[in-house]
Amino acid sequence: MKINGRAYGPVTVRDELTMNDFLRERLGLTGTKFGCGAGQCLSCAVIIDDPDGTSHTSPTCIVPAASFNGKSIRTVEGHATNGELTALQRSFIDHFAFQCGYCTAGFLNEGQVLLERLAKTPVARADLEKTIVDAFDGHLCRCTGYFKYHEAVRDVILADPGRYLT
Numbered sequence: 672m673k674i675n676g677r678a679y680g681p682v683t684v685r686d687e688l689t690m691n692d693f694l695r696e697r698l699g700l701t702g703t704k705f706g707c708g709a710g711q712c713l714s715c716a717v718i719i720d721d722p723d724g725t726s727h728t729s730p731t732c733i734v735p736a737a738s739f740n741g742k743s744i745r746t747v748e749g750h751a752t753n754g755e756l757t758a759l760q761r762s763f764i765d766h767f768a769f770q771c772g773y774c775t776a777g778f779l780n781e782g783q784v785l786l787e788r789l790a791k792t793p794v795a796r797a798d799l800e801k802t803i804v805d806a807f808d809g810h811l812c813r814c815t816g817y818f819k820y821h822e823a824v825r826d827v828i829l830a831d832p833g834r835y836l837t
């Protein structure tokens with residue numbers, strides 16, 4: 672499998688080893704968090720890059736590591752390049768869009784997927800708010816910082832409307 676652009680494996684894993692434990696315990700990629708452990712909060716979500724050029728997020732806490740065999744994924748550690756933060760990472764910081772930060776990697780991954788989707792398929796400005804709310808649906812923040820996350824991704828989109836909006 673490929674993780675953050677780097678090939679891993681082949682490795683042998685137990686059938687019951689979750690992807691969350693594989694990332695955190697075997698690879699030391701602890702930016703991916705373990706929250707509910709039940710597929711309900713998405714704090715553990717990573718990006719899966721599909722062969723057709725699209726991407727989506729997947730929880731890792733309830734998914735076996737073996738099912739990621741052959742896939743290309745990105746974790747929160749894979750966003751910045753040579754220490755240069757992405758526009759979304761900078762916006763999260765500018766908006767102080769996190770409190771304890773436990774849910775942040777999941778929101779960042781989802782927000783990045785949204786930006787990449789809109790760059791391919793822009794939406795009307797009038798539909799932007801619903802698009803953002805729908806994109807983050809399922810991500811729970813126990814610190815209730817939803818508004819700041821929405822504000823942060825909205826700012827990135829509005830800073831480059833020709834790219835993300837029709």
Ligand code: FES
Nearest residue numbers: 706707710713732
């Ligand atoms: S920790 Fe995976 S969905 Fe909550």
Ligand code: FES
Nearest residue numbers: 770772812813814
């Ligand atoms: S910032 Fe604490 S859980 Fe979201």
